[in-house]
């Protein structure tokens with residue numbers, strides 16, 4: 001398994017998809033601090049909820065100082081694209097950022113933060129990724145960050161696993177065959193999919209690998225959940 005990012009110390013507080021829920025994020029960051037735990041956000045910081053800009057303001061200094069980490073979600077990726085392609089579509093979050101008194105610097109700092117965000121983070125016995133796991137994430141020399149991450153793994157990390165078909169609303173149908181490919185002894189923690197409201201869903205496969213679905217529907221009528229990885 002690739003080495004863990006050296007600045008991340010256990011215990012870790014994995015934090016599900018925040019989706020602009022500023023007050024919920026403030027609460028769980030305070031909880032992490034009270035437990036002396038290191039916060040790792042599972043991605044999708046923005047969109048849906050009331051204040052994505054406040055969420056970015058809360059997360060940025062922590063990431064910059066190395067006192068928190070994040071993996072990249074599809075909503076973060078979409079925002080990054082809208083920040084770095086001036087001729088592209090302006091998302092609501094980009095317009096909100098630009099409307100702030102310090103808009104220009106906020107845009108630059110957000111772009112820097114999101115472009116540095118890895119696609120997954122490996123910790124002892126755990127892998128944290130927004131969408132879905134692929135076994136090659138365990139041996140990929142990129143360690144989950146930077147331009148060396150293969151496209152296939154990027155897509156799994158950001159969007160999860162799909163079977164190429166669409167549902168009645170035109171969205172790709174998500175599949176979970178990847179859960180069966182988690183090796184024994186590994187716990188994969190993902191966001192992205194609201195499998196259960198309120199409490200994380202834990203699924204164990206036949207080999208003893210585990211998936212934890214941590215998105216419990218913050219900004220979608222559920223709550224923001226955390227999962228503690230102990231030393």
Ligand SMILES: [Mn+2]
Nearest residue numbers: 044073074192
């Ligand atoms: Mn997502």
